[in-house]
Amino acid sequence: MSTADRFVPSAEAAFIAGVTQQQMNRLADEHLVPDSLLAREDGSRRFARITAAWARFFFQSDDWLVAAARKNILSELTARVVRSKSRDSLISLHSMAKDIDWIIADPTIGLQLDFTAIVSDAIARAKVVDAADERITRIDGVMGGKPCFKGTRLPIETVLSSLEKGIPEDRVLEEYSLTREHLEAARVHAQVHPQRGRPARLGSAKPTVQ
Structure with a gap:
C-alpha cells in the first residue's frame, strides 16, 4: 500500500470528514491529532485518511467536550489503530478493522463513546471519493x-x-x-x-x- 493511499491532501480529508479545510488544518496546527497521522509531500501537508473520522468527532463534540479531553480520546484511538493487524487498511479507510474496540470509556468525564458509526461513515465517504477517481483521469x-x-x-x-x-x-x-x-x-x-x-x-x- 503506497503512501499516497494513506495520506491525502486537506481537501480530500475535509470532504471525507464533512468539515472545512480550515478545520482540518487546525487539527494539525494545534497538534490535536498525533503527528504520526500527518505527512509532507512536495511542501504540502497531507493527512492520513483515518484523520477524517477523528476530525468529524472533534468538531461535532466541540460544544460539550473540552479540547483536552477530545485530544486524549483521539490519542487513545490512534494507539488502538496502530496496534491493529488491519492498521494499513484502516488508516487508508479501505475497510473496518474487526480487532479494535471502538468504545472509549473515560471515567474522568463520565462518558462512554462508541466510534463505530463515525469510522464506518468515513469509510463510506472515502469509497465515494475512490469511485469518483475511477471515473475521472x-x-x-x-x-x-x-x-x-x-x-x-x-x-x-x-x-x-x-x-x-x-x-x-x-x-x-x-x-x-x-x-x-x-x-x-x-x-x-x-x-x-x-x-x-x-x-x-x-x-x-x-x-x-x-
Whole structure:
C-alpha cells in the first residue's frame, strides 16, 4: 500500500470528514491529532485518511467536550489503530478493522463513546471519493492536463460550468452522453481536487453513499 493511499491532501480529508479545510488544518496546527497521522509531500501537508473520522468527532463534540479531553480520546484511538493487524487498511479507510474496540470509556468525564458509526461513515465517504477517481483521469498533454471523464476528452470543468449556469441536468446528460453517476463523480472530484488558487466548486454537493 503506497503512501499516497494513506495520506491525502486537506481537501480530500475535509470532504471525507464533512468539515472545512480550515478545520482540518487546525487539527494539525494545534497538534490535536498525533503527528504520526500527518505527512509532507512536495511542501504540502497531507493527512492520513483515518484523520477524517477523528476530525468529524472533534468538531461535532466541540460544544460539550473540552479540547483536552477530545485530544486524549483521539490519542487513545490512534494507539488502538496502530496496534491493529488491519492498521494499513484502516488508516487508508479501505475497510473496518474487526480487532479494535471502538468504545472509549473515560471515567474522568463520565462518558462512554462508541466510534463505530463515525469510522464506518468515513469509510463510506472515502469509497465515494475512490469511485469518483475511477471515473475521472488527468493526463499531461490531453486537454491541457485538465481532469476528464475516463475514456473521453471531455473536461469535467465543461460539464460543471454548464450546471452552474443553470442548464438542467437532464439536458447536460443528453448533450454529453453522461450518466448521473458521471455528474456526481465530477462534483466530488472538483471538491476533493480543487484547482490551485480557486475554491472548491459545487461545495454543496452531497455524496451518495452506497
